[in-house]
Amino acid sequence: SLLRFCGHAIAVRDRLLLTTETDHATGRGRIGVRDLQTLKKLDDWDTHGIDPHQLLLDGEGHLIVANGGVPTRPETGRLKLDLERMDSSLVALDEGSGEVRRQWRLGDPRLSLRHLAWGRTARGPVLGIALQAEHDAAVERASAPVLALFDGVHVLAVPPARPLSGYGGDIAFLDGMFAVGCPRAQGTALFGAAGEGQDFIPLEESCSIATTPGRIWAGGRHAALAASSGPDASRDLLSLPDIRLDNHWIVL
Numbered sequence: 001s002l003l004r005f006c007g008h009a010i011a012v013r014d015r016l017l018l019t020t021e022t023d024h025a026t027g028r029g030r031i032g033v034r035d036l037q038t039l040k041k042l043d044d045w046d047t048h049g050i051d052p053h054q055l056l057l058d059g060e061g062h063l064i065v066a067n068g069g070v071p072t073r074p075e076t077g078r079l080k081l082d083l084e085r086m087d088s089s090l091v092a093l094d095e096g097s098g099e100v101r102r103q104w105r106l107g108d109p110r111l112s113l114r115h116l117a118w119g120r121t122a123r124g125p126v127l128g129i130a131l132q133a134e135h136d137a138a139v140e141r142a143s144a145p146v147l148a149l150f151d152g153v154h155v156l157a158v159p160p161a162r163p164l165s166g167y168g169g170d171i172a173f174l175d176g177m178f179a180v181g182c183p184r185a186q187g188t189a190l191f192g193a194a195g196e197g198q199d200f201i202p203l204e205e206s207c208s209i210a211t212t213p214g215r216i217w218a219g220g221r222h223a224a225l226a227a228s229s230g231p232d233a234s235r236d237l238l239s240l241p242d243i244r245l246d247n248h249w250i251v252l
Contacts, residue, residue, distance in 0.1 A: 002023075002025065003021045003024065007020065007053065007054075010056065010057065011036055016036055017033075017034045018032065018055060019031070020047070020052040020053060021044070022051065028047070028050060029049050030047060031045040031063070031093070031098060043098070046098070046100070047093075048091050048103060050068075050070070050087060051070045051112070052065055052068065053068045054114065055116075058118075058127075061096070063095050064116065064127065066113040067089045067113065068112045069088030069089065069109075071083070071086065086109050090105075104154070106156075108144075108157065110134045110144075111145065112131060112134055113131060113148065113155075114130055115168070116128070117171040119178055119193050121193045125152070126150065128171050128173060129147065129149070130146060130171040130180050131146050131148055131166075132167050133145075141166040143166070145166075146160060146168030146180050147171075147189075147195065160189065162197070164180075164182045164189055168180045168181070169247055170209040170210075172209040172210060172211045174215075177191065179211075180209070182207075183207040186202060186206065187201050187203050187206050188201045188216070188227075190216075201227055203237075204223065205220045206218045206220040206225070207219065207246075208245050208249040214229055215228050221244055222240055222241055223237055224237075224238045225237050
């Protein structure tokens with residue numbers, strides 16, 4: 001059947017490439033398993049949901065996948081349809097076989113789980129999940145959370161300290177903080193590892209987030225911003241007049 005890539009991939013054990021995909025015939029989410037060198041398709045696994053997006057390993061033999069849960073149809077591309085049927089979830093698959101191990105959902109079915117970043121608290125690792133709200137009412141979307149946290153047992157949405165337009169783009173973790181790009185709120189929201197709201201850094205259409213030691217890098221419309229952490233925090237704005245950055249970037 002015809003498969004469509006969903007935008008994210010990871011390398012596993014230096015020999016496999018895993019990609020999130022959608023089966024056009026059924027609308028179901030799949031994980032494509034390919035040889036990392038030749039890109040030959042070796043297998044594909046069910047994500048046990050629809051609209052799969054980012055995927056990460058948890059270091060314990062599991063592949064963690066965010067099923068965005070937004071229904072689409074092949075004939076209308078990425079147009080969102082039948083949102084009352086949304087079914088977003090976080091799923092843990094066996095890293096070697098793709099067998100489902102666990103699955104979690106938020107209490108609000110109109111919050112789409114999409115982008116992932118591992119962080120750490122004193123109690124251990126925690127997964128930050130950037131959310132996108134798909135409520136019918138604009139007022140609900142405007143006040144909706146942009147971050148959820150997964151502690152290995154529960155997935156819980158974090159109420160924002162200020163309205164963030166219900167749209168979390170990219171996410172990264174640095175020095176005890178999750179940074180979430182919020183392009184519709186025109187900035188980057190910072191949260192503590194336990195979800196406490198800490199700060200908001202204005203930047204037009206801020207979405208792409210990356211980190212280097214001691215710095216969070218946010219990319220926006222015709223500009224990028226480097227924010228340092230620690231007691232001597234600084235914020236440096238870099239003008240990019242001829243560049244409009246996309247949703248993600250990485251440090252090379």
